[in-house]
Amino acid sequence: xxxxCEICSGSREDPAYPLIGExxxxxxxxxxxxxxxxxxxxxxxxxxxxxxxxxxxxxMDFLExxxxxxxxxxxxxxxxxxxxxxxxxxxxxxxxxxxxxHWWLVPRYRQQVEVHGLTFKDPHFGHPYDHYRWQEVPxxxxxxxxxxxxxxxxxxxxx
Amino acid sequence: xxxxCEICSGSREDPAYPLIGExxxxxxxxxxxxxxxxxxxxxxxxxxxxxxxxxxxxxMDFLExxxxxxxxxxxxxxxxxxxxxxxxxxxxxxxxxxxxxHWWLVPRYRQQVEVHGLTFKDPHFGHPYDHYRWQEVPxxxxxxxxxxxxxxxxxxxxx
Numbered sequence: 004x005x006x007x008c009e010i011c012s013g014s015r016e017d018p019a020y021p022l023i024g025e026x027x028x029x030x031x032x033x034x035x036x037x038x039x040x041x042x043x044x045x046x047x048x049x050x051x052x053x054x055x056x057x058x059x060x061x062x063m064d065f066l067e068x069x070x071x072x073x074x075x076x077x078x079x080x081x082x083x084x085x086x087x088x089x090x091x092x093x094x095x096x097x098x099x100x101x102x103x104x105h106w107w108l109v110p111r112y113r114q115q116v117e118v119h120g121l122t123f124k125d126p127h128f129g130h131p132y133d134h135y136r137w138q139e140v141p142x143x144x145x146x147x148x149x150x151x152x153x154x155x156x157x158x159x160x161x162x
Numbered sequence: 163x164x165x166x167c168e169i170c171s172g173s174r175e176d177p178a179y180p181l182i183g184e185x186x187x188x189x190x191x192x193x194x195x196x197x198x199x200x201x202x203x204x205x206x207x208x209x210x211x212x213x214x215x216x217x218x219x220x221x222m223d224f225l226e227x228x229x230x231x232x233x234x235x236x237x238x239x240x241x242x243x244x245x246x247x248x249x250x251x252x253x254x255x256x257x258x259x260x261x262x263x264h265w266w267l268v269p270r271y272r273q274q275v276e277v278h279g280l281t282f283k284d285p286h287f288g289h290p291y292d293h294y295r296w297q298e299v300p301x302x303x304x305x306x307x308x309x310x311x312x313x314x315x316x317x318x319x320x321x
Binding site: 063065 | 233257
């Protein structure tokens with residue numbers, strides 16, 4: 004565990020990235036930016052820097068996470084579909100870089116969603132989302148999102 | 163094979179998406195937009211609409227494609243790292259949509275690259291790339307790129 008890896012050194016109690024759930028090889032956290040409701044980050048538990056270096060067992064387990072997490076967010080907020088990406092750009096602002104494999108799961112919505120009085124829109128549905136459109140939500144709302152997604156993620160049948 | 167799926171109905175001889183190589187379950191083509199040199203699209207041979215519905219065998223084979231293709235593009239053009247994404251937004255401009263799983267592989271470059279007198283820059287290295295920055299290249303250059311990547315993709319050792 005290199006000490007300069009923010010993912011490896013990130014606490015499970017970090018309120019900015021609350022824990023939604025985990026599998027054998029991956030950990031799922033809610034992202035700070037909730038402009039697209041249910042946005043999560045899914046990181047390897049092991050420090051590995053390139054998608055090409057993920058093991059077959061880790062990738063099989065990732066498929067399980069994809070299935071459970073899409074199910075959970077679709078059930079929770081009626082997400083229409085999902086954008087998955089593995090970029091790791093931020094790590095390359097340093098030279099040498101110390102990347103750690105993680106996926107962004109960004110739910111996309113054909114219709115607007117209202118949750119506890121807050122409205123979430125997806126103005127670029129059908130197009131790439133705007134990385135710089137930012138919407139944080141109050142702590143009690145974050146707790147609610149983690150609970151809603153987490154319960155369904157945990158209950159989703161493996162198949 | 164639904165007739166309205168552009169990926170299923172795409173010809174292997176389409177000059178806009180020339181064939182780089184294939185594996186048991188995936189097909190690799192050069193993307194029209196070469197603003198980030200070596201940009202490819204990797205699609206399932208089977209019509210499947212959600213990453214969650216990819217089979218374990220397909221995903222294992224995808225890992226093999228990731229390894230061979232990253233190797234090939236790194237060897238060919240000294241790419242620094244790679245952004246992988248599975249979005250399928252365009253399919254959702256129709257309602258009902260008919261998505262087909264495909265990945266964009268977008269190589270990223272810390273340094274500029276010159277190939278056959280053309281210069282390629284990555285002005286947003288370390289940040290999300292601009293989806294709308296577009297650079298096409300002449301047919302002979304496309305042929306060259308396909309050949310360079312394709313040979314190494316085919317030769318890359320499986321591991």
